Amino acid sequence: MVVINFISSKGVLKSVNAAEGETIMDCAKNNDIYEIEAECGGGCSCATCHVYIQDEWVDKLDAPTEMEEDMLDFAIDVKENSRLSCQIKIDKTLDGITIQTPEKQF
Amino acid sequence: MGNPIQTDALIIGAGPVGLFAVFELGLLNLNCHVIDILNKPGGQCAQLYPEKPIYDIPAYPVITGQDLTENLLKQVKPFSPVFHYEQLANKIRKQKNGNWLVETDKGLVFDVKAVVIAAGGGSFEPKKPNIPDLDKYSKSIRYSIDKVDRFKNKDIVILGGGDSALDWTLQLYDIAKSLTLVHRRDKFRGAPATVEKVMSLRDGGKIQFHVGQVNEIIGSDGNLTAVKCIKENKILDLPCDILMPFFGLTMSLGPVDKWGIDLSDERIVVSTETFETSIPGIFAVGDINTYPGKLKLILSGFHEAALMAHAVFKRINPDEKHTLQYTTTSSSLQKKLLNQ
Ligand SMILES: Cc1cc2nc3c(=O)[nH]c(=O)nc-3n(C[C@H](O)[C@H](O)[C@H](O)COP(=O)(O)OP(=O)(O)OC[C@H]3O[C@@H](n4cnc5c(N)ncnc54)[C@H](O)[C@@H]3O)c2cc1C
Numbered sequence: 001m002v003v004i005n006f007i008s009s010k011g012v013l014k015s016v017n018a019a020e021g022e023t024i025m026d027c028a029k030n031n032d033i034y035e036i037e038a039e040c041g042g043g044c045s046c047a048t049c050h051v052y053i054q055d056e057w058v059d060k061l062d063a064p065t066e067m068e069e070d071m072l073d074f075a076i077d078v079k080e081n082s083r084l085s086c087q088i089k090i091d092k093t094l095d096g097i098t099i100q101t102p103e104k105q106f
Numbered sequence: 107m108g109n110p111i112q113t114d115a116l117i118i119g120a121g122p123v124g125l126f127a128v129f130e131l132g133l134l135n136l137n138c139h140v141i142d143i144l145n146k147p148g149g150q151c152a153q154l155y156p157e158k159p160i161y162d163i164p165a166y167p168v169i170t171g172q173d174l175t176e177n178l179l180k181q182v183k184p185f186s187p188v189f190h191y192e193q194l195a196n197k198i199r200k201q202k203n204g205n206w207l208v209e210t211d212k213g214l215v216f217d218v219k220a221v222v223i224a225a226g227g228g229s230f231e232p233k234k235p236n237i238p239d240l241d242k243y244s245k246s247i248r249y250s251i252d253k254v255d256r257f258k259n260k261d262i263v264i265l266g267g268g269d270s271a272l273d274w275t276l277q278l279y280d281i282a283k284s285l286t287l288v289h290r291r292d293k294f295r296g297a298p299a300t301v302e303k304v305m306s307l308r309d310g311g312k313i314q315f316h317v318g319q320v321n322e323i324i325g326s327d328g329n330l331t332a333v334k335c336i337k338e339n340k341i342l343d344l345p346c347d348i349l350m351p352f353f354g355l356t357m358s359l360g361p362v363d364k365w366g367i368d369l370s371d372e373r374i375v376v377s378t379e380t381f382e383t384s385i386p387g388i389f390a391v392g393d394i395n396t397y398p399g400k401l402k403l404i405l406s407g408f409h410e411a412a413l414m415a416h417a418v419f420k421r422i423n424p425d426e427k428h429t430l431q432y433t434t435t436s437s438s439l440q441k442k443l444l445n446q
C-alpha cells in the first residue's frame with residue numbers, strides 16, 4: 001500500500017491508501033476526493049482531473065507526455081506544478097506524495 | 107412562441123446513440139427530429155475524441171470517433187431526420203392529447219408523440235475560467251460567435267491555445283481594434299497550418315501574444331474595459347471590451363433534471379424492457395440512463411435504441427400488430443433503406 005495525501009483547496013488534508021498500478025485519479029475517486037471530477041474517466045480528454053503536485057514531488061514523477069501537456073491547456077488555473085491525475089500511475093516511489101486539488105475544474 | 111414542429115419522436119442529443127435511435131425508429135416508420143446544443147453531431151465521440159480509435163464496436167476492429175459519426179449519419183440518411191443544432195432542450199410540457207411540447211432555449215417548439223432523451227453525459231457547456239466577478243460581466247464574455255459585427259472595432263482578448271482559440275483569432279483579428287491572445291505556454295494544440303498562420307500574425311505585429319494567465323477583469327456596469335494578465339511575475343494591463351475564454355467544454359445534466367423524471371445519481375432511471383422513464387412517453391437511451399448492470403458503452407446504447415424504438419411504436423400504435431422484421435429479408439424495410 002502507498003499513502004497519498006490530498007489537500008483540498010480549502011486546506012483540508014485527507015490521507016488515503018492507494019494500490020500500486022491505479023492512477024491518482026482512480027485513487028481520488030475511490031476515496032471521494034470531490035474536487036476531482038474526471039468526466040472522461042481517465043481518457044486524457046477532459047482535463048477535469050487537474051491537480052497540483054507539491055513542489056518537492058514534481059521532479060520525482062515522470063514528465064507529462066505531450067498528450068497530457070496538450071490537455072492541460074484545457075484545465076483551469078494551470079500552474080508550473082499542474083498535472084492531470086489520471087495520467088499518473090501510482091507506484092512505491094510515490095509513497096507519501098502530497099497533492100493539492102484545485103477549487104474549480106470547470 | 108412559433109408554430110410547433112410536429113413529428114413522431116423528438117430525440118434530444120445527436121451523439122452516437124441518438125443517431126442510431128433515428129435508425130431504429132425509422133425502420134418502424136417513425137419520423138424524427140433531433141436537437142443538440144452543439145453545432146455538430148457525434149456527441150462525445152466528435153467532441154472529446156474525434157481522432158481516437160474505438161476498438162469495441164461490433165464488426166469494426168477499429169474505427170475513430172469521427173468515422174463512427176460519419177457512418178451513422180450515412181446510415182440514418184434514408185430516414186431524412188431533421189437536425190437542429192445549437193438548441194438546448196429546455197422545457198417540456200404534456201398536452202391534453204398525450205403529446206409532448208418541448209421548447210428549446212432559442213424558442214423552437216416541438217409537438218411530438220414521444221420524447222427520446224439521448225443526452226449522454228449531459229449538455230456540453232464551455233468551461234469558465236476562475237476569475238473573480240466573471241458572472242458580472244457576462245455580456246462582455248463570449249464563448250462563441252453569433253454575430254461577427256459585435257466584434258468590429260473592439261479590443262478582444264482570447265484565452266487558450268486549442269483549435270477554437272486559434273480559429274477565432276484568425277477570424278476576428280482584422281475586424282477587431284486589437285486582438286490579444288493569452289495562453290499558458292508558447293506551444294499550441296491546433297492544426298499545424300492554423301498554428302502557422304497565427305504565428306505569422308504575431309510576428310507581423312497584427313496580433314499580440316502573451317504567455318501568461320488572465321486573473322482579474324476590470325470594467326463598469328457589466329461592461330469590460332481591461333483585463334490583468336500575469337506574465338513572468340509581471341502584471342500587464344490589456345485593453346479588453348470582449349473576453350473570449352476557450353478552455354474546452356464540460357458536461358452537465360442541465361435542464362433535464364428539472365423535468366420531474368426519476369433520477370438516480372444524476373442519471374435517468376429506465377425500464378430495461380422499454381427504456382421508458384418514470385414518465386410515460388419519455389424514453390432515455392445511452393449514457394444518460396441507468397439501470398442495474400448498465401455499461402456506459404456505445405454498444406449498449408445501440409441495443410437500448412432498438413428496444414426503445416419498439417416500445418415507442420407500441421405506444422403510438424397500441425392497436426397495430428407489429429412483428430420483428432429483418433433488414434436482410436424484408437422487402438419493405440429494404441425499400442425504405444434504399445430510399446425509394
Ligand atoms: C475518451 C473517451 C473514450 C471512450 N471510448 C469508448 C470506447 O472505446 N467504446 C465505447 O463503447 N465507448 C467509449 N466511450 C464512451 C462513449 O463515447 C459514450 O458511451 C457515448 O458517446 C454515449 O453516447 P450518447 O449518444 O449516449 O451520448 P453523448 O455522446 O454524450 O451525446 C449526447 C449529446 O446530447 C447533447 N445534449 C445533452 N443534453 C442536451 C440538451 N438538454 N439539449 C440539447 N442537446 C443536449 C450533448 O450536447 C451531446 O452531443 C468513450 C468516452 C470517452 C470520453
Ligand code: FES
Binds near residue numbers: 045046
Ligand atoms: S479524467 Fe479526463 S483527463 Fe483525466
